[in-house]
Amino acid sequence: MSFANPYLDDDFFTGGVMSRRCVAWVFDLFLIAVLVWVLWWILVMFGILTFGLGFGAMSILPFVPFFYHFLSLLGSSNATPGQQMMGLMVRRDADLGPPTGLQALASVLVFYLTLATSGLLLVVALFTRRHRTLHDLISGLVVVRVSAMRTLTEPRGRWNMSGGTTAP
Numbered sequence: 001m002s003f004a005n006p007y008l009d010d011d012f013f014t015g016g017v018m019s020r021r022c023v024a025w026v027f028d029l030f031l032i033a034v035l036v037w038v039l040w041w042i043l044v045m046f047g048i049l050t051f052g053l054g055f056g057a058m059s060i061l062p063f064v065p066f067f068y069h070f071l072s073l074l075g076s077s078n079a080t081p082g083q084q085m086m087g088l089m090v091r092r093d094a095d096l097g098p099p100t101g102l103q104a105l106a107s108v109l110v111f112y113l114t115l116a117t118s119g120l121l122l123v124v125a126l127f128t129r130r131h132r133t134l135h136d137l138i139s140g141l142v143v144v145r146v147s148a149m150r151t152l153t154e155p156r157g158r159w160n161m162s163g164g165t166t167a168p
Contacts, residue, residue, distance in 0.1 A: 010130050013096075013144040017088060018131040021143060024082035031081055032065045039064060066108060073104035079146075089149060093132075093142040096149070107139035 040061060047055035072080040078098050079089045090099055090107075099107070114121045114134055125133045130142050 013148045014130045014142070015145070017143050017145065018125055020086040020088055020145075021083070021125075021131075024080065024086040024088060027082035027085055028068070028080045032068055035068065036061055036064050066112060069108045069111065070104055073099055073107065074101060083143070084146075087146045088143050089146050090141050091144055091149070093130075093136075093140050096142075096144070096152070099139070099141055103139045103141055107135045107141050110135035110138050 043057050046057060069080060073090055077084050077089060078091065083089065091097065092099055121134050125131045132142055136142055
């Protein structure tokens with residue numbers, strides 16, 4: 001099965017995605033760590049300034065990675081900063097449209113559930129078509145290369161004229 005266009009094969013969209021995803025994940029892990037560290041210091045200062053009453057706000061720290069991924073998938077680029085850096089984006093598997101809120105939520109929840117159970121289930125990507133992980137399969141999403149998506153959206157006419165006709 002090919003995406004939306006029968007003349008393009010799956011490798012066009014997903015070639016080299018698995019290694020790029022791994023590098024993107026390491027970069028995202030670093031960004032999350034920095035974000036949590038900065039937020040932790042802000043909350044410590046807030047706690048001190050409120051004479052200890054603000055330390056309860058520290059309970060939001062475990063949710064930072066979840067919201068980092070969830071909001072990134074719903075953002076305009078449909079990718080985390082690490083995925084953007086590696087030229088990747090997350091799309092619906094059925095029609096290559098942007099993910100819905102429910103799909104993003106399912107993807108992030110299953111991703112963190114997979115990590116909580118040793119992360120070994122990520123190996124599923126080695127055996128699936130389009131190198132989809134378990135959270136991709138359950139949520140109906142696929143990770144594709146941005147450059148491949150651009151070829152689908154580039155105008156076919158002259159100077160962004162969709163009809164391809166020229167003026168006399």
